[in-house]
Amino acid sequence: MEKCDNKNLILSCKDLCMNFGGVKAVDNLNMDVPEGITIGIIGPNGAGKTTIYNVFSRIYKQTSGTVSFNGQCVDAMDQVSVARMGLARTFQNIRLFAGLSVLDNVKVSLDYAGKYTIAEAVFHLPRRRKEERRIADKAKETLKLLNLDSYSDKMAISLPYGLQKMVEIARALVTEPKLLMLDEPAAGLNPEEVLQLVDFLKEIKNLYPGLSILVIEHRMDLVMNLCDYIYVQNFGETIAKGTPSEIQTNPTVLAAYLGEEDNE
């Protein structure tokens, strides 16, 4: 197992490949995510962006290469362990828990670490009461911080789409993760909602200065606005990487990706 001991890197992957049969969804990816930095991943549909997240969050085991998170090699770990280490994510399509209110959706993130047993739960013992209060307080605090507290008691899946996206992000943030991975947060939003989301994400960057963020996004304006560094993916390969201004003037990117968008 490779040792990864760069302290300032929250996540790093080396020569990462993920094949599905003959499809090279991720081809030799090298990515470093330093602490407190927002990194954008852009690229056309099918470029393998979501697959990168799925490997980082251990839904898939990579074909080759190594991933380290928080200074630890996670190649042998499963989804639950890396989540508990502080890797939080959202999904491309909304995956809020139906049957739970907004508040409960946020509480669920804290629940695995709740300090009471099933026996204490069913007999309603003091430790349960204390822990439930702590969990509720923490969840409410996060919702308030993100200005979502007025929706606490609503069923999560009954909210408008844009709000659901924000609740999903709140749910991911409540555990104060080290890395937040957002998969196309602006997809399916109307222009007004996109503006709200950009403000929302900027606010999050202010509120959680140590948090590293990965964001997959199609909208160039959003990426250029939010990200400190950008990876451009195409057919699993990184065709360019750099700061937003570098990417905007990169001839390869202009030809392969931005040009394509202009034609639409």
Place this chain on the structure above:
Amino acid sequence: MNNYQLGLIMNSCISVIEVVSVFIITSLAGMFSLGQAAFMTISAYLTFVLAKMLHLPIILTAAIGLGMSGLCAYIIAVPTLRLRKDYFTLITMGFGEMMASIVVMLEKYTKGSIGFSSIPKVKSIFWIIVATTIAVIFFAWQLKRSRFGRMCIALKTDETAAKSFGIDVYHLKIKVYVIASCISGLAGILYGLKNRVITPDGFSWNLSAEMQIFLFFGGTNSLTGAVISAFGLKLLPEMLRNLTLFGVNMQEYRTVIYCLLILLVINFRPEGMLGDKEMSPSRMVRAMKRRLKREKS
């Protein structure tokens, strides 16, 4: 109330306990078991056969019976919950049939299909059953409202998402299945104490299916719905005792009636009578107030 009426209430209470166990498995954790009657068999037979053979007090053998239900549930859950959901359902169904045949096979101890009837008479059985039912409902209610309930509802909706929030889906499901199967076992013991005879037919596949029907009728995510429907639907055939249709007692149409009810529910209220709403006094007061307001205006 006469003995007959008390008996009906006891039957309904036992049915409530059974359905609460299925509620925990299906409505909370999203698993579909078709063999919960098997745990009634295990607990009931162990409790009463051991009590007779070893001359032990029932309270002790009941603990052994419940422990054995939990252990069997654990043994079923560990390999099958790693597989696809339908395998779990198949295995539980097979397990149910297996238990019934084991009872017949061990005729020497269990009296086979004739039924085992050396069951001691217990004083104030009515109150024991009512109190146990209330306690079981309370436990399930607390479970649903705890972090375990929330995690279960989350994993039921979306296992992958649940895992990405640190929820150990596999072990949580095992835990929940073991607890629910102990509750099924409890229903089996109470059934034996009430009827003073247990037969393998009494805990057949029909009963496991009946529990699921009651649950779906009441509401796929509602504990109060499940309780009310389990109590009421168990009582329903008895209400029809004095009616006949085509010269046959209405009670004989029990299964037909249940099937009709299920068809109606599926068509008109696919989430069950209460869906995922819980009935509570405060909610009912609120609903009444809203209605009054509407009538005034």
